[in-house]
Amino acid sequence: MADPMKIRAALQGDVVEVRVLMAHEMETGTRKDASGKVIPAHFIQTVSATHNGNTVFSAHWGPAIAKNPFLQFKFKGGSKGDKVQITWTDNQGDKRTDEATIS
Amino acid sequence: MGYTRRQALKAGGSLGLFSALVALGLVKPGDAWAQAWNKGVFETKSVADALKALGASAPTMTADVIVTAPDIAENGAMVNVAAVSKLPKTQQIAYLIEKNPNTVTAVFDIPPGTLPEVQTRVKMGQTSNVMVLVKADGKYYAAQKEVKVTVGGCGG
Numbered sequence: 001m002a003d004p005m006k007i008r009a010a011l012q013g014d015v016v017e018v019r020v021l022m023a024h025e026m027e028t029g030t031r032k033d034a035s036g037k038v039i040p041a042h043f044i045q046t047v048s049a050t051h052n053g054n055t056v057f058s059a060h061w062g063p064a065i066a067k068n069p070f071l072q073f074k075f076k077g078g079s080k081g082d083k084v085q086i087t088w089t090d091n092q093g094d095k096r097t098d099e100a101t102i103s
Numbered sequence: 104m105g106y107t108r109r110q111a112l113k114a115g116g117s118l119g120l121f122s123a124l125v126a127l128g129l130v131k132p133g134d135a136w137a138q139a140w141n142k143g144v145f146e147t148k149s150v151a152d153a154l155k156a157l158g159a160s161a162p163t164m165t166a167d168v169i170v171t172a173p174d175i176a177e178n179g180a181m182v183n184v185a186a187v188s189k190l191p192k193t194q195q196i197a198y199l200i201e202k203n204p205n206t207v208t209a210v211f212d213i214p215p216g217t218l219p220e221v222q223t224r225v226k227m228g229q230t231s232n233v234m235v236l237v238k239a240d241g242k243y244y245a246a247q248k249e250v251k252v253t254v255g256g257c258g259g
Contacts, residue, residue, distance in 0.1 A: 015218060028226070030204055045140040056217050062145040064200060064208040066181045066224035073211075074218040091140075 007100035009084045016078035016102055018049065018057075020071045020086055028063040044069060047088045051078055078102050145207050150234065153199050153206040159243035162236055165190070168246035170235045176227065179252040185222035190239035193219035197238075202231035227252045 003023035010017050022044065029041025041063055048058040056075040078084070080102055087097040147153040154160055171185040186196050196219060198208040203226075211221050219237070227233075227250060234247040 026226075028204075055214060057214070058212040059221075060140055060145075060210040060212075062205050062208050064203050064205065064226045066226050070183075070222075070224045072185075072220075072222040074220050076216050076218070 002094060002096050005086060005088075005096065005098040007084065007086055007098055009078070009100045009102040011078060011080055011102050014076055015074050016051075016076070016084070017074050018072065018084055018086075018100075020047075020049075020069075022047075022069045022071070022088060022096075024067070024069060024088075024090065026063065026065055026067045026069060030063075042090060042092055044088045044090045047071065047086065049073070049075075050085045050087075051075065051082060056084075141210075144210065145205055147206050148204070150199055150201050150206055154236070154243075157197060157207070157210070157236065157243075159236060159238070159245075162243035162245035165244045165246060168235055168237050168244055170233060170246050170248040171222075172233050172248050172250050174249075175251045175253065177253050179227040179229070179254055181224050182227050182233075182250060182252070183222065183224050184233055184235075186220070186235040186237075188219035188237045188239065188244075190219070190237060190244060192240040193237055194240075195236075195238035196221055197236040198223075198225060199234040199236060200225065200227060200231055201234065202229050203227060 006021040008019045024044050025042050027039055027042040031039050033039055043063040044061050046060055049056050057073045082102045083099045084102060085097060085099040089095045144156045147156050167189040169187040172182060176182040184198060188196060193213050196211045196213060199206050200208050208225050213219050230251045232247045232249050234245055237244045
């Protein structure tokens with residue numbers, strides 16, 4: 001299991017701004033180690049965010065997203081105290097879900 | 104029918120069964136999009152191929168899509184790219200980096216109620232155009248910006 005994500009969800013007017021920092025290697029599969037062997041690709045492929053059971057955002061990523069990915073998005077319809085859940089899945093089947101409270 | 108979606112996907116494997124399940128209403132297409140990672144799209148190696156894989160052969164260049172990225176990125180391993188679409192009914196935002204080993208970097212799905220604004224960090228191997236492709240109301244629009252990279256971030 002990977003390290004937890006850092007999630008900030010803040011209500012500004014009627015818009016919830018969500019900022020997520022995930023802890024992940026995001027190995028591209030094109031780099032080589034010291035002995036010249038290719039380091040296998042290991043990166044997040046899908047990210048989805050839900051609020052009250054509705055998917056408010058989803059993303060598909062390739063390996064060219066930077067290490068320890070940062071993501072920011074905004075959605076309407078949230079209110080203070082609501083929970084926002086973020087889930088990612090990587091190409092090796094690893095998965096992690098974290099949630100944050102809208103402030 | 105005691106089939107869960109996961110079992111259905113596992114058992115199915117074939118597109119035929121899957122679309123049959125969609126037709127039956129057992130599987131919502133939205134769920135499938137959120138789950139299935141499209142390998143073909145992410146393995147494209149040129150902008151033309153990438154646009155074809157995404158189903159957008161000739162996007163309209165527009166000033167209503169704003170790409171915010173640095174003019175010069177000192178470190179290609181972390182380039183902050185933000186995209187804002189002013190087009191109504193924006194459904195999808197995609198990042199395409201012309202000279203990376205694989206062109207398509209990210210595809211974001213924007214459901215109604217979510218603002219067409221995203222920001223994330225990408226890796227860039229060398230100086231290249233960053234194209235943001237937006238699908239709005241079924242049509243494709245694009246805007247691009249050149250980012251100069253002084254140190255590549257894709258290794259090699």
